[in-house]
Amino acid sequence: MKTSxxxxxxxxxxxxxxxxxxxxxxIDTINASQxxxxxxxxxxxxxxxxxxxxxxxxxxxxxxxxxxxxxxxTTTAVWVANRETPFLDSSGVLKFTNGGILVLLNRNETIxxxxxxxxxxVNPVAxxxxxxxxxxxxxxxxxxxxxxxxxxxYPCDTHLPGMKLGRHTITGKEWYLSSWKSPDDxxxxxxxxxxxxxxxxxxxxxxxxxEIFRSGPWNGLRFSGFPSLRPNSIxxxxxxxxxxxxxxxxxxINNSVITSCNIDNSPICGCLNGxxxxxxxxxxxxxxxxxxxxxxxxxxxxxxxxxxxxGVKLPDTRYSWFNESMSLExxxxxxxxxxxxxxxASLNISAGGSGCLLWFADLIDIKVFIQNGxxxxxxxxxxxxxxxxxPKL
Ligand SMILES: *[C@@H]1O[C@H](CO)[C@@H](O)[C@H](O)[C@H]1NC(C)=O
Ligand SMILES: *[C@@H]1O[C@H](CO)[C@@H](O)[C@H](O)[C@H]1NC(C)=O
Ligand SMILES: *[C@@H]1O[C@H](CO)[C@@H](O)[C@H](O)[C@H]1NC(C)=O
Ligand SMILES: *[C@@H]1O[C@H](CO)[C@@H](O)[C@H](O)[C@H]1NC(C)=O
Ligand SMILES: *[C@@H]1O[C@H](CO)[C@@H](O)[C@H](O)[C@H]1NC(C)=O
Ligand SMILES: *[C@@H]1O[C@H](CO)[C@@H](O)[C@H](O)[C@H]1NC(C)=O
Ligand SMILES: *[C@@H]1O[C@H](CO)[C@@H](O)[C@H](O)[C@H]1NC(C)=O
Ligand SMILES: *[C@@H]1O[C@H](CO)[C@@H](O)[C@H](O)[C@H]1NC(C)=O
Ligand SMILES: *[C@@H]1O[C@H](CO)[C@@H](O)[C@H](O)[C@H]1NC(C)=O
Numbered sequence: 001m002k003t004s005x006x007x008x009x010x011x012x013x014x015x016x017x018x019x020x021x022x023x024x025x026x027i028d029t030i031n032a033s034q035x036x037x038x039x040x041x042x043x044x045x046x047x048x049x050x051x052x053x054x055x056x057x058x059x060x061x062x063x064x065x066x067x068x069x070x071x072x073x074t075t076t077a078v079w080v081a082n083r084e085t086p087f088l089d090s091s092g093v094l095k096f097t098n099g100g101i102l103v104l105l106n107r108n109e110t111i112x113x114x115x116x117x118x119x120x121x122v123n124p125v126a127x128x129x130x131x132x133x134x135x136x137x138x139x140x141x142x143x144x145x146x147x148x149x150x151x152x153x154y155p156c157d158t159h160l161p162g163m164k165l166g167r168h169t170i171t172g173k174e175w176y177l178s179s180w181k182s183p184d185d186x187x188x189x190x191x192x193x194x195x196x197x198x199x200x201x202x203x204x205x206x207x208x209x210x211e212i213f214r215s216g217p218w219n220g221l222r223f224s225g226f227p228s229l230r231p232n233s234i235x236x237x238x239x240x241x242x243x244x245x246x247x248x249x250x251x252x253i254n255n256s257v258i259t260s261c262n263i264d265n266s267p268i269c270g271c272l273n274g275x276x277x278x279x280x281x282x283x284x285x286x287x288x289x290x291x292x293x294x295x296x297x298x299x300x301x302x303x304x305x306x307x308x309x310x311g312v313k314l315p316d317t318r319y320s321w322f323n324e325s326m327s328l329e330x331x332x333x334x335x336x337x338x339x340x341x342x343x344x345a346s347l348n349i350s351a352g353g354s355g356c357l358l359w360f361a362d363l364i365d366i367k368v369f370i371q372n373g374x375x376x377x378x379x380x381x382x383x384x385x386x387x388x389x390x391p392k393l
Pocket of ligand 3: 117
């Protein structure tokens with residue numbers, strides 16, 4: 001009896017040593033009978049990403065389950081599971097419930113966070129993919145179509161290659177980024193970066209409900225407001241826009257490169273030719289919020305025309321209309337016939353240009369770029385048409 005008890009405990013010891021050994025030999029997957037406790041981790045097959053428990057710099061009291069670049073450090077967490085509900089000690093455990101749902105449990109076995117998927121698998125596994133995507137899938141199914149859950153569907157503040165920013169029109173599912181509250185608190189902060197589906201879609205950064213940046217529309221090559229986004233040897237970027245999907249994404253060409261964001265923003269404000277500052281006094285003290293107005297008011301009845309401006313970021317497309325098959329001439333005619341149409345431009349500037357984009361409201365957020373700006377035709381009183389139309393700052 002005693003011997004067999006001893007035998008059992010030696011067997012148990014061996015099993016736990018074995019599982020420690022397995023975990024320390026960098027695994028990327030756990031199954032329904034395995035778990036990850038604080039101090040253990042998963043490492044993606046190529047060694048790029050690590051998943052485990054961490055404390056943000058300057059906040060060692062709180063523990064979060066996150067994913068970070070293994071080569072950099074935990075302070076570069078790219079994804080956090082329990083962003084709003086930290087552990088106050090190191091008792092956290094990641095494991096499957098009997099129902100096949102992946103959960104984070106605290107000391108009292110209370111569920112702190114879960115993967116909340118509508119389907120469950122008979123033999124579920126959680127795997128940290130080399131892309132940085134944590135997926136829950138059936139043990140024998142690696143087809144992404146059949147993933148039960150994936151962290152790429154719940155972005156935090158980092159847009160990793162392969163992640164979408166946008167929405168699925170049919171299911172209403174949205175993918176967007178939200179900032180951390182502060183460098184030591186990954187809870188949702190005030191800043192969001194999402195695809196605004198009104199009019200022709202564009203990416204918008206908001207601070208609370210205030211819009212602080214718009215990408216301008218996708219012009220077939222890039223977002224109009226990202227002149228520095230151009231084909232390069234590091235990543236390819238693309239915009240999908242059809243009846244079911246609208247999203248922006250990018251893929252790394254060379255997987256050994258870690259990207260960082262770079263928005264080329266120019267804070268200098270000015271009015272285009274033919275426009276003057278609405279309240280010059282504000283402008284003199286650098287308050288550009290009230291914008292520019294036309295020097296000569298429009299007069300639709302006696303005939304307006306269009307002035308072409310080159311090298312600009314296209315304005316806010318929230319109140320816009322588009323047609324993918326119209327030519328620029330048809331676009332001009334449609335805009336001219338409708339007195340509320342304020343401007344038009346080619347929708348897709350690749351391969352010589354195609355399609356039509358019309359604006360029906362104030363032209364907000366036009367910027368002049370030295371490189372990679374594009375052309376817009378702005379409605380002007382006939383007396384202004386024909387004057388020098390190169391943009392000025
Ligand atoms: C999980 O994996 C371990 C180690 O490979 C194995 O011993 C165990 O039977 C597996 N459990 C399930 C439920 O598949
Ligand atoms: C665990 O339960 C005990 C008793 O109900 C409670 O005092 C304690 O705060 C709980 N701890 C956590 C981390 O929820
Ligand atoms: C997941 O959670 C969200 C918010 O808590 C809820 O609205 C949604 O119905 C849940 N989805 C599933 C499949 O349980
Ligand atoms: C977020 O916005 C709220 C309300 O405007 C404000 O009180 C708070 O200070 C802001 N937080 C940060 C971190 O800026
Ligand atoms: C833009 O035009 C090019 C060339 O005609 C075409 O290949 C591409 O699919 C178009 N892009 C979009 C977003 O419509
Ligand atoms: C829209 O594009 C996505 C991505 O290419 C594709 O999976 C989907 O089937 C497309 N939908 C339609 C209706 O073409
Ligand atoms: C990928 O990038 C690494 C590091 O910059 C470089 O050493 C390697 O040659 C690159 N590979 C390719 C195929 O460009
Ligand atoms: C788009 O323009 C084409 C060509 O002018 C026209 O045949 C089509 O009806 C237009 N589509 C819409 C939705 O207005
Ligand atoms: C002008 O276009 C707007 C927006 O599409 C539309 O609501 C309005 O009816 C049009 N007006 C005329 C005269 O066609």
